[in-house]
Amino acid sequence: MVQKLYVASRKGLLRFSRSNDLWVMERSDFVGDPVSAVLHDPRNGALFAALDLGHFGVKLHRSGDGGESWEELAAPAFPKSEEAGATGGDPAAPSVSLLWTLAAGGAGQPDRLWAGTIPGGLFVSDDLGQSWSLVETLWNQPQRAQWMGGGFDDPGIHSISIHPEDENRIAIGVSTGGVWLADDGSEHWTLAGKGLRAEYLPPESANDPLMQDVHLLARCATEPDVIWCQHHNGIFRSVDGGKSFREIENARPSAFGFAVAAHPKNANVAWFAPAIKDECRVPVDQKFVVSRTSDGGDTFDVLDKGLPDAPSFDLVYRHALAVDDTGDRLALGTTTGNLWVGAEGGESWRLVSNYLPPISQVLWVSTE
Amino acid sequence: MVQVSFTSNLERHLSCPLVEAAGDTVEAVLDHVFEDNPRLRSYLLDDQGHLRKHVNIFINGKMLADRTCLSDGLGPDDKVFVIQALSGG
Numbered sequence: 001m002v003q004k005l006y007v008a009s010r011k012g013l014l015r016f017s018r019s020n021d022l023w024v025m026e027r028s029d030f031v032g033d034p035v036s037a038v039l040h041d042p043r044n045g046a047l048f049a050a051l052d053l054g055h056f057g058v059k060l061h062r063s064g065d066g067g068e069s070w071e072e073l074a075a076p077a078f079p080k081s082e083e084a085g086a087t088g089g090d091p092a093a094p095s096v097s098l099l100w101t102l103a104a105g106g107a108g109q110p111d112r113l114w115a116g117t118i119p120g121g122l123f124v125s126d127d128l129g130q131s132w133s134l135v136e137t138l139w140n141q142p143q144r145a146q147w148m149g150g151g152f153d154d155p156g157i158h159s160i161s162i163h164p165e166d167e168n169r170i171a172i173g174v175s176t177g178g179v180w181l182a183d184d185g186s187e188h189w190t191l192a193g194k195g196l197r198a199e200y201l202p203p204e205s206a207n208d209p210l211m212q213d214v215h216l217l218a219r220c221a222t223e224p225d226v227i228w229c230q231h232h233n234g235i236f237r238s239v240d241g242g243k244s245f246r247e248i249e250n251a252r253p254s255a256f257g258f259a260v261a262a263h264p265k266n267a268n269v270a271w272f273a274p275a276i277k278d279e280c281r282v283p284v285d286q287k288f289v290v291s292r293t294s295d296g297g298d299t300f301d302v303l304d305k306g307l308p309d310a311p312s313f314d315l316v317y318r319h320a321l322a323v324d325d326t327g328d329r330l331a332l333g334t335t336t337g338n339l340w341v342g343a344e345g346g347e348s349w350r351l352v353s354n355y356l357p358p359i360s361q362v363l364w365v366s367t368e
Numbered sequence: 369m370v371q372v373s374f375t376s377n378l379e380r381h382l383s384c385p386l387v388e389a390a391g392d393t394v395e396a397v398l399d400h401v402f403e404d405n406p407r408l409r410s411y412l413l414d415d416q417g418h419l420r421k422h423v424n425i426f427i428n429g430k431m432l433a434d435r436t437c438l439s440d441g442l443g444p445d446d447k448v449f450v451i452q453a454l455s456g457g
Contacts, residue, residue: 056381057411072407089416094416095418
């Protein structure tokens with residue numbers, strides 16, 4: 001088994017491998033360019049990198065050789081608006097400003113990929129990323145008009161979770177716009193997420209599933225009806241595939257954060273990167289820690305062995321905490337450009353680098 | 369033919385040497401440019417075909433007026449410069 005750690009950062013896609021018990025950077029691609037998402041397709045080994053070039057828009061690249069060479073593909077794009085204004089154009093028509101997440105389809109659809117964007121578009125490809133279509137069944141939901149920006153100006157789709165035993169069952173998370181489920185591929189969508197609660201809203205709206213600021217959904221691979229939700233307002237857990245959630249009230253040192261990683265084999269175990277809400281967004285008491293529950297959210301362990309004692313400003317973006325296939329090894333990247341690898345389920349952490357750009361995603365890839 | 373040149377910053381991502389193209393509007397000229405360089409389109413224009421927010425175009429030193437439809441008129445001796453705006457950096 002060979003394990004690589006990919007890091008999508010503000011200044012490139014970085015690849016780390018283990019050498020003499022240390023994790024070292026062995027390759028960097030797209031140096032200087034913001035990488036917003038990276039995907040490894042387990043069905044064929046392909047790598048995909050989503051770039052946010054700022055001036056020149058979002059871009060998508062694919063590598064079939066582990067990153068040795070890259071090919072630019074057409075990035076997901078909204079269809080041209082038919083609502084022409086006085087000048088012949090429609091200045092308000094949507095255009096993808098961020099490729100926020102990428103996901104591989106199921107084993108029965110070997111050429112299918114999914115992408116979630118800002119503004120809140122779900123896109124599908126049936127040719128391994130050569131071309132993309134907007135999933136209009138979701139885009140045309142009347143309730144989408146009430147999705148709102150959460151941090152960004154426009155709402156976005158950051159979580160696309162395919163049920164590992166039924167690729168037609170899809171859960172998506174929207175910031176802000178709640179949890180949406182499809183049971184038939186993508187023909188029909190249901191606003192789910194009963195039980196999510198947004199304390200900051202007026203009381204009569206606090207439990208409205210449409211108003212929920214989901215920060216990330218993380219599904220247990222072997223008990224896929226268990227989905228963890230890190231939400232703006234706290235931590236929630238579903239045991240029915242996202243239809244409903246129970247609020248976890250014992251999280252410590254705080255229930256606020258962006259990231260969550262679900263243990264692939266134990267549905268009672270998940271990791272979080274707690275911080276202070278709302279705009280403050282630094283570690284609680286500026287002590288950077290990871291929290292872990294091993295009993296479905298009843299109690300939490302605070303893990304800090306190997307993490308800094310010094311006052312910290314590190315924040316973990318939603319895709320920057322990941323656990324590997326074994327559930328034993330974790331990776332943790334921060335906005336301050338610090339990267340750690342955790343052993344024994346996070347019991348101890350080892351610094352990999354203090355000198356990286358802000359990190360948007362970490363990804364474990366294991367190959368035979 | 370209209371002469372079209374591009375910011376060297378684009379060269380990090382794709383080749384776009386100075387070219388000459390026919391057309392009586394910026395849109396028409398760029399469409400001809402994109403026929404030979406299709407990847408370039410998404411670097412300059414957004415999903416709706418509008419000029420990207422942080423890209424700018426000058427015609428003989430004067431800024432483009434219509435960023436939405438690129439309808440500014442061009443004559444055969446005009447020079448078009450595509451630049452990266454300082455905003456968005």
